[in-house]
Amino acid sequence: MYIVSACLLGENVKYSGGNNYSEAVCRFLEDKEYCPVCPEVAGGLSVPRTPCERLDNRVINKLGEDVTREFLEGARLTEESVLRRYALEDIEGAILKANSPSCGYGTIHDGTFTGPLVERDGVFGERLRALGIRVYNENNITELIGEKI
Numbered sequence: 001m002y003i004v005s006a007c008l009l010g011e012n013v014k015y016s017g018g019n020n021y022s023e024a025v026c027r028f029l030e031d032k033e034y035c036p037v038c039p040e041v042a043g044g045l046s047v048p049r050t051p052c053e054r055l056d057n058r059v060i061n062k063l064g065e066d067v068t069r070e071f072l073e074g075a076r077l078t079e080e081s082v083l084r085r086y087a088l089e090d091i092e093g094a095i096l097k098a099n100s101p102s103c104g105y106g107t108i109h110d111g112t113f114t115g116p117l118v119e120r121d122g123v124f125g126e127r128l129r130a131l132g133i134r135v136y137n138e139n140n141i142t143e144l145i146g147e148k149i
């Protein structure tokens with residue numbers, strides 16, 4: 001089973017009200033079991049919503065409002081909900097949206113809302129790293145496809 005960011009499947013949960021549909025991700029998951037998640041919506045944030053970024057030990061939105069609680073709660077609830085349904089050993093990996101303040105893994109935006117990336121995980125990505133789950137994104141999914149062929 002793979003955990004997957006719902007926006008990569010075409011679900012309109014992105015901050016803009018749109019999605020991040022990825023044909024490569026959908027093709028990869030075609031014959032597999034998967035569990036779509038959106039930690040930001042799980043944390044009570046609306047669609048659409050003001051874009052957010054991690055800054056030091058907080059998450060803020062572009063208006064400067066602190067949304068740390070929603071992000072932490074959303075990541076916690078999402079992890080709990082997945083682990084209620086699946087044993088950790090049955091989770092083969094996760095395919096999460098690159099650079100998101102929630103779903104990012106390895107790199108995320110730097111908190112200035114101007115585009116640069118820093119080496120850090122999103123709030124949900126961080127939880128998956130702690131669980132030892134392998135995380136891919138829509139850009140490096142080919143790595144995973146290569147392994148499975």
Ligand code: SF4
Pocket residue numbers: 005006007008013014015037038039040041097100102103
């Ligand atoms: S929190 Fe994750 S799943 Fe939800 S819109 Fe952002 S990147 Fe997509």
